[in-house]
Amino acid sequence: GIVGKDILLEYAPDVYELLDLQMGKCRMAVAAPKDFADDPGKTLRVATKFTNIAKDYYSKKGRDIDIIHLNGSIEIAPILGLSDVIVDIVETGKTLKENGLEVLEEIVPISARLIANKASYKFKTEAIEKITNSLERGK
Numbered sequence: 001g002i003v004g005k006d007i008l009l010e011y012a013p014d015v016y017e018l019l020d021l022q023m024g025k026c027r028m029a030v031a032a033p034k035d036f037a038d039d040p041g042k043t044l045r046v047a048t049k050f051t052n053i054a055k056d057y058y059s060k061k062g063r064d065i066d067i068i069h070l071n072g073s074i075e076i077a078p079i080l081g082l083s084d085v086i087v088d089i090v091e092t093g094k095t096l097k098e099n100g101l102e103v104l105e106e107i108v109p110i111s112a113r114l115i116a117n118k119a120s121y122k123f124k125t126e127a128i129e130k131i132t133n134s135l136e137r138g139k
Contacts, residue, residue, distance in 0.1 A: 005110045019114040026091040028107040047077030048087035075099040
């Protein structure tokens with residue numbers, strides 16, 4: 001199958017990640033209003049649909065956060081006062097700018113990945129490797 005790296009990071013499915021297809025490139029990022037100043041003494045309110053990615057990222061930084069899980073237009077959360085920052089996929093940044101937000105930090109690059117179910121890979125290794133090699137040569 002083909003899936004975005006964001007899905008692999010968020011849900012950690014039990015699959016093999018075989019190849020970065022170098023398509024659908026974007027990035028997972030933290031964004032906030034242009035005038036945002038983080039206060040490390042306060043718990044940071046983070047709006048996202050990628051709760052596991054956000055928790056992992058801020059945990060590694062030792063930052064206390066409250067997650068506000070949202071689907072849809074995450075960019076409006078800071079405008080409505082629901083969150084301080086957002087964690088979301090950014091391609092061009094146009095939607096962020098339209099909502100008065102800017103990227104503060106990039107978390108991880110995202111692109112389409114070729115994956116295989118572990119059981120299928122075990123029984124169909126040759127066929128799956130043929131597909132993988134063919135895609136790799138075509139890049």
